[in-house]
Amino acid sequence: MEPFKFCTRLTLTQVTGLKAFTVPELLEGIKGADDAVIYHHTHRFIKQSHHLVPEGANDFAYWVTNTVQADRLGEELTAIDIVRYPSLADIRGAFVETLERHLAENPGPARTVAPGREFNFMRSIRFSLPTDCAATDHRTFIECLRRVSVSSLYLHVFEARLRPPYGVDDFSHWFRTNFNDETVGREISRLDPYSYTLEGLRQRIIRILEKRLEEVSGA
Amino acid sequence: MPKIEEYAAAAGANAIDELRGIASRLTGRTILNVNSTAVGGGVAEILSRMVPMMTELGMKPRWELVKGGEDFYAVTKKFHNALHGTPQELTVSDLQLYRDTMRANLEALDLDADIALIHDPQPAGLIDRKPPGAKWIWRCHIDLSNRQTDVWDFLRGYVSRYDAAVISSPSFSQDLPVKQFMVPPSIDPLSDKNRELSTQEISDILDRLGIPLDKPLITQVSRFDRLKDPIGVISAFRKIQPYVTARLLLVGGTADDDPEGAQVLSEVRAAAEGNPDIIILCLPPTSNMEINAIQRASSLILQKSLKEGFGLTVSEALWKGKPVIAGAVGGIPLQITHKYSGILTRTVDGTAYWMKRLLHEPEYAKRLGENGREHVRENFLLTRHLRDYLLLALHLESGRRDFIHL
Structure with a gap:
């Protein structure tokens, strides 16, 4: 029998420089995001905020709820159950689908947040340490x-x-x-x-x- | 100087084990740090602790200083102010003086190392003599979000040749051809400003400073600067006075060498005049233990900034388990998640509302403080800061892979 060897996960944050000031820009950013970006704003969010928020959340939902103050969309993004998806690509697909549906149902000018309150896309460089x-x-x-x-x-x-x-x-x-x-x-x-x-x-x-x-x- | 093991009580035994595990992959590496001053200022404070920790972890760190005359420091001070958003006029001869001073330092300094951390604009030009194969990181501690274009363009020529740039907050990122990483600053939990104090030590210090403890203390520790909005703090306090029993304490520097600070201090004194529950206290810059004791004796800490770099005083207060109400500016939202680990406000009325509410709901206030302390434990202690630097070194050595098994 192989013993179970515990490892730990460490991350380093890379700033991509990409920003979103509106929900459509958030959608475009997510569409173009690689796995390291999706990981950062979903899995890393839970790990970093684990002592704060027992309820489900991710960076996208947090920004839409608290900064854009689009409550309904924020709730829908919060409800995306990231641990049930088998891959980061599938998680990205779920966010894209929800955002596209929201934008189709809510045409018209999007709210632009003030400078300094924009969404910053970041990447997680992941390290496994035994x-x-x-x-x-x-x-x-x-x-x-x-x-x-x-x-x-x-x-x-x-x-x-x-x-x-x-x-x-x-x-x-x-x-x-x-x-x-x-x-x-x-x-x-x-x-x-x-x-x-x-x-x-x-x-x-x-x-x-x-x-x-x-x-x-x-x- | 504390040993790494002594940080286990604050950071957790796992954090120390992780640090040792990462460092074991960098054993024997020479790590060069270069900045412009050995004492005074946040960078020197952090390096004076971090360099011995690197040695204890099996690396070979060195700490070099760039040297220049008063005219050089006058130019780099202009750089500093311009990058912070205060307009400066840089002349052709200023830029030439910078180049000449860099050239002299290139001759004098030993830049041979596997990894180099070059801190802030002053030594940025040393990249001209980066040894082949070495990994050079430009570590910027300045908020670049309002930088003056011509000064940044000059520096960008140097920064673009590094292997990576490190900033403290995503909002400080710039258009650069090199990867940028976010490594927030940190507090040292074992320093005089943050270490645990006994009840007796706290009461002795407050007694000596003449601060009565018969009413709950609401405290803001900040230099007397309009961007810290001390007048707004007094207005907010006056609004809640009919409903609460509390004392407001504004603690700042002596402002002897700062004409604008002296002006703001006199405005603050005028705003507080005739109100026996407002105390204004000026302390010398070495009053770390006093600040520590005041924060620990307070029921509520404010940091009502209108503009802020990173605002590490917020982490200092949260580390003491205190509920904090702070302006949602600069790096403060990275330290406080609204209503979970503190309160973020944008107005005098909002600040007054939350002051009253937290004083009336001490259990909720306590929970905010507890959450805040855990958030700081995981994200803003010196051990995490060092860990991020070591991870970055490993990332660069790995050929910049996204997924690394150590």
């Missing part, structure tokens, strides 16, 4: 979970779904592959970052595993 935490069973997995950073948690639970096997988090995959443990796999794969802060998520996963450990030990 930690010294490795688990071989439920018990050591719980010990590692208590120690690793929330960035590590985010990487393995949500970002993992963007790489093969697509749509599956690393934790579920490891428990299924090594212990044939569907229970843990199912419970963890149902978690979403919008219902918890990442610290809350850590506690939730630990509780799932502790309960499972009791069941396995008692069997």
Whole structure:
């Protein structure tokens, strides 16, 4: 059995210089954005704001809601569930579709925000860094979970779904592959970052595993 | 000088482990830092802490200073003011003096290093002698969003030849042929201005300064400058006085060497006259512990700026777990998410409304402060600042890849 080696995700922010002052400009920017831009404004947003906003959000929705003050569109962009998409290209497609629909239904002049309040498109340069935490069973997995950073948690639970096997988090995959443990796999794969802060998520996963450990030990 | 391990209590053990993990990929690299002053100013303050940390992490950092006469510094001061948006007249001889001083420094300085961090405009011209294979980064600490075109065009000729440029906020970005990265500034949680203080230390300092603690303190710490809107702060406070029991404390510098500051100070004193609950305090620039104690003793911190560079005083207050009401300008919105980690306002009335509301809802105010402290822990401490520089060095060494396994 391969031990589960915990890694962590670090990012460096590149400023593209591209800006949007209106919703149509935001749409054009998203259409032309590469994966590193989409990652920055969706996944990185959740990770950076994890202690602030347990509800779902991304930079695009935040700007449209709080700066453009287009409440309905902001709500629709907030509702885009980024962890359910198998790729960053699919996430981009979801934002483009929502914005295009909004603009088709709301023709006419777009509101221009004041200088200084524009949307700045940025990119995340991503780094994976191994930690010294490795688990071989439920018990050591719980010990590692208590120690690793929330960035590590985010990487393995949500970002993992963007790489093969697509749509599956690393934790579920490891428990299924090594212990044939569907229970843990199912419970963890149902978690979403919008219902918890990442610290809350850590506690939730630990509780799932502790309960499972009791069941396995008692069997 | 504190050891890296001592930052674990503030930044978290994981942040220190990450820093060590990243640094292990840069062991033995020579890292050159160049700026124009060894003491005074934010850059020197940060480098004096960061350079020993790089050594402790196994790298070989050096810190060099560009040297020039008073006339050189007069020219670079013009650069500085022009880039900040205060119009300056740069003559042909000013620019020639800059080139000549750079040439003299190129002869005198040892620029041999794997990675170079060149800070601000003063040493930017050193790029003329970048060693082959080295990675050079121009680190700009200045808000360039209102820069004077001709001065920027002159500097752009140098900056365009670097491997990367680093700015503090996306709004400072410029049209450049090189990649620009955002690395916000940081506070040092172990410095006198930010370290933990005991209740006794706080009360001793406030007692010495003659600040009574019988009413909740609302404090703004800022130099007496119109862009910090001290008169607006007093107006907002006067609006809420019929409804709350509180004291307003405006803390600034002595303004001895700043004629405009002295003028603003006298206007502030006039605006506060006859109001026993407004205290105006002038402290010397070395009063770090005093500022720390005042912030910690306050119930509410204001930073009602009308224009701001990055506004790191906001992070200083948030780090102390204080609810902050601040102007939504410059880098402040990067530090405060409205209604989650603080309050952003744009008017005197808005500031008054939120002052009253936070004083009446201490539980909500406390939660804002707690969220703010966590936001600073993750984003605005010195350890994150160093981590970003090291990640940038690795990115440049990797051939500028977007995805890097360390």
